[in-house]
Amino acid sequence: MKKILDRITEEMKGAFTAAGYDATYGKVTLSNRPDLCEYQCNGAMAAAKDYKKKPIDIANGVVEHLKDSEIFEEVSAVMPGFINLKIGSGFLADYMNGMRTGEKLGMEPAEHPETVIVDYGGANVAKPLHVGHLRAAVIGEAIKRMGRFVGHKVIGDVHLGDWGLQMGLIIEELKERQPELCYFDEGYTGEYPEEPPFTISELEEIYPAASAKSKVDEAFKERAQEATFRLQSGYAPYRAIWNHIMSVSLKDLKKNYSNLNVEFDLWKGESDAQPYIPAMIDDLVEKGLAYESQGALVVDIAEETDTKELPPCIIRKSDGAALYATSDLATIVEREQDFHPDHYIYVVDKRQDLHFTQVFRVAKKAGIVAPERKMDFVGFGTMNGKDGKPFKTREGGVMRLENLIADISEAAYNRIMENRTISPEEARETAKIVGLAALKYGDLSNQATKDYVFDIERFTSFEGNTGPYILYTIARINSILKKYEAVCGTPKDPVILPPEAEPEKTLMLALSRFSEVMEAGFEELAPHKICAYIYELSNALNHFYHETKIIAEEDKEKQAGYIGLVTLTRSVLTTCIGLLGFEAPERM
Template sequence: MEKLIKKISTIMEDKFEQCGYDRQLCTVTVSNRPDLCQFQCNGAMAAAKKYKKSPIDIAKEIVAAVENEENFENVSIAGPGFININLKDSFISNYINNMYGDSKLGCTSDVDPMTIVVDYGGANVAKPLHVGHLRAAIIGESIKRIGRFLGHKVIGDVHLGDWGLQIGMVISEVERRNPSLPYFDEDFQGEYPETAPFTIDELEEIYPAASSLAKSDEKAMEAARKATFELQNGRRGYVALWKHILNVSIADLKKNYGNLNVEFDLWKGESDCQKYIPEMVELFKEKGFTYESEGALVIDVAKETDTYTVPPIIILKSDGATLYSTTDLATIVERVKDYNPDAIIYVVDKRQGLHFEQVFRCAKKTNIIKEDATLDFIGFGTMNGKDGKPFKTREGGVMRLQDLIQIIKDNVKDKLKETDTMTPEEVEEISRKVGLAALKYGDLSNQATKDYIFDMDKFSSFEGNTGPYLLYTVVRIKSILRKAEAEGINLSSSKEILHPYSSTERDLMLKISRFNEVVNLSFKDRSPNKICDYIYDLSNLFNKFYHDNRIIAEENIEKKMSWLNLITLTQKVLEAGLDLLGIEAPEKM
């Protein structure tokens, strides 16, 4: 379906052109003064400059031209030449009814669908997920879902850290603890055990112990570096042990990401791109992109127009070792080979901004990705505690993500009203869904690039701009519809939504009509917070409508059915918006 505001804009553009003015000057926006009008056109102001005429005179011409427009209730002039527009109720209800009958609620698939890779995990194997992984996971998941909803082929990649020094640290620590394992016997020729020599809990204890030792003991650090080198050069036992590390870690990561309602299509890591590095580096050399600087192989990516310093990107260190920049470039090579994407979106801590600017410039300069492909960096801010510093445990350590999920789930459970109608299993499931809504909405409702304060009590409140409030609104609608069915009303007998009977109903309809517009804008700007703002406003308008009208008690059956259909559509839009955020609504609360 065409956006409602686009329909209005086209009408006004035609009138501008009919009156002899450039249609491109006509801009229609949602009014910021809903008490005065629904939409506003400021095109007369822009036209006045170009045509050297008074804006009020131009506005009068346009208003006269739309006087008999069948879809407009009234058009008037305000101030020096602003054109105020109110729509006919029949126009609004017709648009709403078309949304009701559309499987995507008016959001038509993009006419030119793209193939997009979203890189939004970034977890390291052998380590537990912590709160620092939260934002990448839920922002990336939302962008992926929105893109798919609009018809794009979107591929989510976790992009694991599985090939660096931390693996060498783990291997060397396992050898210190159990040197008799066959992985450390270079003469061993048999089959290695299928079962890993450690559990996930043991593995998560091994890495910090190894890291701490390596920082304080140079011999331990050298052993880790040696193990990393030998692994990356194919030592058989180390490769087998590395595969155990991957399998145990990925199984746990899938469980923990699953608890967040986050899913990836690809479980690839830095190791997967290693085979592309030698050929890529040789290509860079052959094409004359590289030069040596202090023994390192680098490529200049600065531009004459830069107003800040963008240093050369290092491809190989002086000892021939690769860096994150090398593996990120090789990963682009791999993604182009496998998917030839139109866009790659990276959801990463904003402090990595310069790194990705270097990588993107190098990728375009060396032509490893097509010229018209988009490389987007969505740099997110930090989740901070009430002290304004990065969120920590009470002991001052980094909190595991699964612990944070459990804490907010328990917080919500304490707030759920005790009732005999809920079984313990239902309470558990409802608190899980509401807790996740509190956590995810509390994050996503903030602009991705901004830092924000994690406030458990605020986020888990059932009132205000929170996830639980939105879920409660959906549950309220479901309750009304169940009561209607209990009265014997066949909700499928009539799907028509009639013209609005009140201003609150009209406001609700107009807000619903903007769903298509908001979803498209949210994807264009990579801003899930726009969907959060929209469904919060929609929830407020529904609750106002609910308090102003006795829906179930309404005696006029035609009006009653129209209202029931309207709130059914409201529920659909709210749940669609929540799903785009990765949030599930329960049946009751």
């Protein structure tokens, strides 16, 4: 089922051709004056120059060929040469019924399906998830789901920070605390224990303590660096500790990501890329791309079209250590080998812009990926408190993500209990769903690159552009359908009829743009466009509800048509919130 804009544009192009003009002038857009028309075409303005005619004469000629169109109920040419379009009620009803009965609400699958890697998450093992991890997880999950919905094979990778000095710090701190452990007995030759020598709570306390100690105790830091080197060289006792760290951390990370309704296909980390690094560096050197500069190995990435100076990408430091760029490039080598992706998407803090510019350019320059490979960096802004600074706890520390989720669920619970329409027990369960919706929608409704203020009062409001408002709209539809079933029984394939009034048509016009929004949302990697769409759709539904007697309608065919329309609206809303990564309760 074609997008409605494509159907309209085809009709307009045919009219331009029939009037003797090139079809390319028949481009149609959504009207920027909805008080005058629903869609518009400005092609006559552009054609006037090429055909040396007045725009209004061209517009009038095109309009003449649309007077019998089944798509439009009104077409008019207005000075100086705009063509205003209003969609026909019969065509619109047919389109609604096509959506109602079609797979994926009538959306056509991607013409050229791609394999897409979405790299998001980026948590470090041995550390709890905190508010700084929220945006990568929420935005990345939405982009992954959006890509799958439009027809691509999308693979989500958490890309853990599980390698480097942090591991050596943990090992050395553990050695100081529990020197009797077999991992630190040079003469031990037995099997290493299956049970880890620490809990997740202990592990999360060990790392910050070790990190703080390394800043004031140079000898401790040097021992940690040596432990890191031994681990990375394959020293069996330290590998055993590392396996314990990974096991304990992954279990906790999976639980916390699950609480956010975020799932990964791959739980890969920096450690997985390490085997690919030596050969990759050798290849860069052999190709003459990598050279020594002040003892480090670097690759130039500057291009003639750059508007500012870009520094070389450091592949190996002067002490022989690899960097994040090295690991990220090696990860691309691994992904090319395992998945042959058509498209890479990295969802990371926007302050990493230079880093990914360097990585992408080196990858293409070195032939790790093809020059035409799509590589996108979705850099996001920070989540700030009301003071405009990065969000902190009342004590000034970084808030754990599980505490943030608990706080917003509590706020949602208090909102729900203000109405006192459900029991406290049901309100608690509902609050978990509403709280997550408030949190995710509050984040995703902002353009990713922009910073935003985390305002728990505004995010949990049942009014305005919020997640709870969207859920409340769905709950309202559920209530309408229950009332209808109580009076008339379960609706049997209710056919949507042509709209007779403005609220009904406005709702249909909003619904008709579903496929267009889904495609554009993924193409532009912009979940905020879906948020804007479902807010508009919710407003249209609520306007229709207030202006239309649905349950009291005596014409049963017309009433069934209304039921079909609100049912379709619910399907579109629930599909969209599913793509954004949250769900709706049955009632609120």
